Amino acid sequence: MSSARKTILERIGKAMDEGLVPTLSERQQGANARLSEKKPALVPASANVFGEEAIALFSAKAEAVNATVVRISSSAEIASAVTDYLATKNLPAKIRRGADPLLDQAGWESEPLLDVSIGPSDGSDIAGLSVAASAVAETGTLTLCSGPENPTTLNFLPDYHLIVLPVDRLHGSLEKSLRRLVDEATVEDRALPRVVNLVTGPSRSGDVEQQIVLGAHGPRALHIILLG
Amino acid sequence: MKVHSADFIERSAEAIGDAQLQRALGNVRAGFIGKRAKAAAALPEFEAIRDAAVDIKNHVLGHLDVYLERFETNVKAAGGHVHWARDDDEARSIILDICRKADAKTVTKGKSMLTEEIELNAHLQEHGIEAVETDLGEYIIQLRGETPSHIIAPAVHLNRDQVEADFRRVHSHLDRTRVLDSPESLLGEAREVLRQRYFEADVGITGANFLVAETGSSVIVTNEGNGDLTQTLPRVHIALASIEKIVPTMEDLSTILRLLARSATGQEMSVYTTISTGPRRDGDQDGPEEYHVVLLDNGRSALLGTEFQEVLRCIRCGACMNHCPVFHAVGGHAYGAVYPGPIGAVITPALAGIDKAGHLPNASTFCGRCESVCPMRIPLPKLMRQWREKEYEQGYQPGGMRRGMSLWAFAARHPRLYRIGASIAAPLLSRLGGTRHRISRLPFASGWTDARDLPAPEGETFMQAYAKSKTRNAA
Numbered sequence: 049m050s051s052a053r054k055t056i057l058e059r060i061g062k063a064m065d066e067g068l069v070p071t072l073s074e075r076q077q078g079a080n081a082r083l084s085e086k087k088p089a090l091v092p093a094s095a096n097v098f099g100e101e102a103i104a105l106f107s108a109k110a111e112a113v114n115a116t117v118v119r120i121s122s123s124a125e126i127a128s129a130v131t132d133y134l135a136t137k138n139l140p141a142k143i144r145r146g147a148d149p150l151l152d153q154a155g156w157e158s159e160p161l162l163d164v165s166i167g168p169s170d171g172s173d174i175a176g177l178s179v180a181a182s183a184v185a186e187t188g189t190l191t192l193c194s195g196p197e198n199p200t201t202l203n204f205l206p207d208y209h210l211i212v213l214p215v216d217r218l219h220g221s222l223e224k225s226l227r228r229l230v231d232e233a234t235v236e237d238r239a240l241p242r243v244v245n246l247v248t249g250p251s252r253s254g255d256v257e258q259q260i261v262l263g264a265h266g267p268r269a270l271h272i273i274l275l276g
Numbered sequence: 277m278k279v280h281s282a283d284f285i286e287r288s289a290e291a292i293g294d295a296q297l298q299r300a301l302g303n304v305r306a307g308f309i310g311k312r313a314k315a316a317a318a319l320p321e322f323e324a325i326r327d328a329a330v331d332i333k334n335h336v337l338g339h340l341d342v343y344l345e346r347f348e349t350n351v352k353a354a355g356g357h358v359h360w361a362r363d364d365d366e367a368r369s370i371i372l373d374i375c376r377k378a379d380a381k382t383v384t385k386g387k388s389m390l391t392e393e394i395e396l397n398a399h400l401q402e403h404g405i406e407a408v409e410t411d412l413g414e415y416i417i418q419l420r421g422e423t424p425s426h427i428i429a430p431a432v433h434l435n436r437d438q439v440e441a442d443f444r445r446v447h448s449h450l451d452r453t454r455v456l457d458s459p460e461s462l463l464g465e466a467r468e469v470l471r472q473r474y475f476e477a478d479v480g481i482t483g484a485n486f487l488v489a490e491t492g493s494s495v496i497v498t499n500e501g502n503g504d505l506t507q508t509l510p511r512v513h514i515a516l517a518s519i520e521k522i523v524p525t526m527e528d529l530s531t532i533l534r535l536l537a538r539s540a541t542g543q544e545m546s547v548y549t550t551i552s553t554g555p556r557r558d559g560d561q562d563g564p565e566e567y568h569v570v571l572l573d574n575g576r577s578a579l580l581g582t583e584f585q586e587v588l589r590c591i592r593c594g595a596c597m598n599h600c601p602v603f604h605a606v607g608g609h610a611y612g613a614v615y616p617g618p619i620g621a622v623i624t625p626a627l628a629g630i631d632k633a634g635h636l637p638n639a640s641t642f643c644g645r646c647e648s649v650c651p652m653r654i655p656l657p658k659l660m661r662q663w664r665e666k667e668y669e670q671g672y673q674p675g676g677m678r679r680g681m682s683l684w685a686f687a688a689r690h691p692r693l694y695r696i697g698a699s700i701a702a703p704l705l706s707r708l709g710g711t712r713h714r715i716s717r718l719p720f721a722s723g724w725t726d727a728r729d730l731p732a733p734e735g736e737t738f739m740q741a742y743a744k745s746k747t748r749n750a751a
Contacts, residue, residue, distance in 0.1 A: 053360035056519065056573045060341040063580035070338065079342040082335065082524045083490055089328035089531040092321045109544070168562040171471065187545040194563060201562045204504050222530040230491065230526055239354035239553055240491050242563050243508075246549035251501040254541065255413035255429060256436050256459035257300070258307035264412065265467055266501025266548070 088223040095186035095221035102185040102218050103274065109188030110272055113249030114262055119274040126154035126212055129273045131162050133210060134175060137269070144169055144206065145177040148197040150214070168199035169206055176206035176267075180213040181244070182225045189222070189248040190272065191229055193241040200243050209250070209267040215276040277364060277393050277574075279628045280612030284635035285723075287610040292727070300433050301607050304426075308598035311542025312649065318544075325534050330653050332528045333589040336520070337580065343489040343522045344571065350492025354554030356567040364394035367572045371396060371481065371514055374568055375405055378512045380478035386496060386503030387411035388483025389427050389592060390516050390572060392614045393627075396481070407481075408473045410502035412466050419446050425608030427615060428540050428594040433607045436462065470502070480506040480564065484517035485536070485591070487569070490525045493553040494569055497536060497546045504550055513564040515552065518572050520588040532591060535651035540593040575627040583662055587622050589652040596646035596656060602639050611636060618646035618656040625663050634672045637663035680720070698737040706735035 061072065070078060097105050107117045120129050130143055142163040145151055156164055169176055178198045180190040190211055194200045203209060219225040226244075233240050251266030262268060291297055316322045336343060348358045361367035375383060383400065385391065385407055397407040397418075409418040413430035417423065419442045424430030431439070440456045443465055455461060474480075482503050486495040494515040496503045507513040523529050537543040555567040579585055597603040597617025608616035613624040613633065621636040630637075637660040646656040667673055673681075687694045708715050709732020716729050724730055736744075 050360075052362045052366055055362055056360055056571070056577060057341050057344065059573070059577035060344075060519075060580060063577060063582075064338070064341070066581055072341075075339045075342045078335070079339045079346065079489075079524065082339075083346070086490070086525045086527055088527045089332065090321055090325050092319060092325075092534070094319075113543075113547075171475065189545050189549075194560060195557070196559050196561055199560075199562045200504070200508050204501050204508065222533065223527050226526040226530060234491070237353075239350075240493060240551070242552065242554055242557055242560060242567075244493075244551040244553075245504070246545070246551070247547065248543075248545040248549075249547050251499065251547055253412045253463055253500045254307075255411070255416065255431055255500075256434075256439055256462050258303040258429065258432065259459045261459050261463045263467070264463060264500035264502065265410065265470065265505055 086227065088221070091221045091223060092186065097185050097220045102220055103215055105220075106183060106185040106188055106218055107274070109186070110249070111188070113188055115188065115249050115270040115272055117272045117274060121276065123150060123153050123275060124155035124158075126151065126273060126275070127156045127159040127162060130177060130210060131159045133271050137208065139174055139208065142173075143175050143177050143210070144173040144202060146179070146196065146198040146202060148179040150179050150212065151177070169201040171205045173202075173206040175208040175210060176202035177210045177212070178202050180211050180217060182229050183213050183218045184222050184225045184246075185218055185220050186222065187248055189225075189246050191225060192245040192247060193229070193233065194243040194245075195241055200245065203245050203247065204266045207263070207268050208271065209269070210271045210273060211247070212273045212275055215274055277614055277628050278395065279624060279632045281624065281633045281635050283612055284610060284639060287612060288606040288639075291606040291610045296435060296438065297433055297607055300435050301604055304429075304432055304598060305604050308541070308594075312539055312595060312598065315538035315542040315544065319534070319538065322535075322538070325531060326651055326653055329532050329535055329651060330589065332523065332531060333652060336522050336524065337585060337588055340519065340522065340580070343524060344519060347487050347489045347492055347522060350489070351554065351567075351569055352492075354492050356492065356554045356569060359568060359570045361570055361572045361574070363574050364572075367394045367516065367570055367574070368396060368399045370570050371516070372399065372403055372405075374512065374514055374566075375400065375479050378478050378566070380405055380512075382406045382408060382473070382477045383479040383481055384408050384410050384474055384477040384506045384510065385414070386480070386482035386498065386506040387414050387430070388481070388516060389424070389614065390483050390518055391481065392424060393574065394516075394572070396516075408470070408477065410470050410474070410506055411498075411500060412463060412502075415466055415470065416442065419443075423609070423614070425616065426594060426597060427592050433609065474505045474509045477506075477510045479512040479514060480508075480510040481514045481516065482507050484515045484521055484569070486523050486529055486532070487517055487521045488524075488526065488529055488551070489522055491551075491553055493551045495529065495552070496550050497533070497548070498550075499541075499543075499547045501548055504548055507550075507552065508563055511564055512566040512568070513552070513555075514568045514570060516570045516572060518574065518576055520576055536591055536593055539595040539649065539651040579626055584622070584626050584659060586654050587619070587626060587659060589654055590619055590623070591652060592619075593651060595649040595651065599645040599649050601641060601643060601645075611639070618660070619654070622654075622656055622659040622663065625666075630663060630667050630670060631672055634667050637661075637667065676720075695737065695739055699740065702733045702737045703735045705733050708732060
């Protein structure tokens with residue numbers, strides 16, 4: 049199908065060369081400049097938040113889209129935060145998680161009744177636990193990167209999704225959050241992780257009479273554990 | 277792309293008389309408009325961000341070939357495959373070929389208008405591959421053998437009792453006495469039924485809201501999570517995207533994302549925005565082993581550099597149809613085209629030809645609401661007017677209409693003649709209106725008077741009344 053490639057590119061090039069648009073070499077320069085500048089266009093003033101103000105905005109926005117938020121001060125409290133959540137939801141004390149190193153020091157030993165297993169989900173798990181790569185205060189959005197540390201199936205198959213967010217990974221704007229993530233992931237010309245999931249609240253659908261119902265094909269509930 | 281727009285007038289008349297449809301369309305007016313207005317008002321920079329987004333897309337369209345090549349290079353570097361398709365036929369063959377190589381029996385699908393444009397499901401079905409729609413709205417209309425009536429709310433023409441009847445008919449293995457009368461219970465049932473299908477599928481097919489040139493990523497934006505299960509669980513993921521979906525950088529993506537959900541559903545962000553780059557990596561325990569992007573032209577490159585280029589800025593949010601009084605009255609199916617509403621009235625003639633889509637640019641009152649809410653500031657009324665001109669130039673309007681318009685145009689260019697004509701017609705029409713001052717039947721205007729009365733003029737023309745008032749004022 050390389051002839052299709054050629055035809056399409058020729059059609060585009062021809063349309064441009066006939067119009068008032070720049071020549072091919074100018075187009076290449078223009079595109080390269082934009083790709084290397086990576087300039088944000090217009091970031092809303094409300095996204096210009098830091099520290100506690102960013103955490104407050106993030107929490108408010110996440111709660112506005114039906115997520116729940118708790119805050120803990122050290123990673124050793126993660127296990128008890130998980131147990132507490134499962135108990136309030138009347139769920140079995142069982143969690144599936146990825147191999148994220150942050151979860152190695154989560155205080156599992158202090159919760160002997162909690163059944164913890166590691167790996168992707170096969171659809172039978174009721175609750176899954178992930179660690180966010182970054183987060184966006186302006187919309188209450190979490191970003192999750194695929195990999196053995198945080199398998200993608202954990203983000204979508206369990207009914208309840210718990211996500212740990214170390215607060216130093218929180219940024220005000222979407223641009224900052226994505227740029228930081230891309231820069232860190234693509235060092236030494238590496239490609240981005242297979243998937244970056246931006247998650248804003250639990251799944252929902254409005255397809256029947258435009259009434260929003262939570263718990264469509266993904267999680268029915270999203271619980272955010274702020275760390276730090 | 278099949279277009280049935282020739283029947284637009286008959287279908288519209290049917291739609292207006294369809295009580296079920298009219299009840300369902302009430303949800304469009306009640307739901308979308310207020311939510312979008314609230315979301316736009318809550319972001320002080322909304323208008324300025326619209327300007328910035330227009331600049332981004334204009335820049336992309338002016339550098340499209342370079343960005344497409346960069347995108348391709350980066351997809352390949354991440355281990356993915358890029359396929360180029362000139363038209364719907366090529367896109368269908370490419371996708372079928374990938375499915376066959378994967379020995380696919382079943383494919384699951386995320387919501388994609390582009391797969392509707394190329395009529396992919398029917399093609400796969402003909403070749404023995406079952407395509408399962410997983411978006412709730414798409415699933416419902418697939419059960420009914422229908423096409424989407426709205427680009428982001430495919431089943432917006434239906435009420436819950438209709439969906440219940442379909443679920444009871446198709447899910448016949450489930451308990452007959454179950455309660456299924458709420459959006460919650462209907463969604464719950466679809467979730468249960470479709471869960472299994474994701475695991476059975478050999479290939480997952482999604483569309484793409486954006487293609488990021490910088491990283492070679494395809495992006496889908498959804499609320500249900502079905503698109504993600506579709507592209508995570510099967511062994512092969514195919515993303516079908518049209519060539520104008522490119523954005524250069526993550527910064528550009530961020531700017532346009534601020535507009536997309538606000539304009540569509542009034543959300544600040546949709547629940548899931550998923551950025552996909554290449555297949556499963558070493559060490560990954562889930563995700564597809566193959567990642568394919570099919571880049572489809574299908575008539576778009578022919579719009580570059582023309583007076584219709586601006587339509588390529590469209591991000592398919594649906595705001596234009598959500599605010600369109602014609603869409604509110606007749607719904608999406610009356611248009612007889614894949615893309616309904618104002619954007620459809622402009623895209624359909626561009627992709628299928630004005631000879632096939634002639635009625636659509638005429639299905640507008642030119643009230644301008646579509647342009648006022650379009651996040652990408654596409655001048656939809658202007659573009660519809662341009663199509664009407666083309667339609668006239670090429671002689672596709674009906675003879676009666678052409679003759680009437682020529683007559684009117686002649687009169688309008690000869691003011692004295694126009695005034696004489698008006699001074700004869702006004703008292704005549706006034707008398708026809710009788711004491712009710714309403715005309716219920718008029719020759720050559722049954723299209724208007726069949727559905728409502730025409731208010732009768734007072735008996736005087738404007739010029740006569742104006743002359744009188746001037747004399748009065750002078751006295």
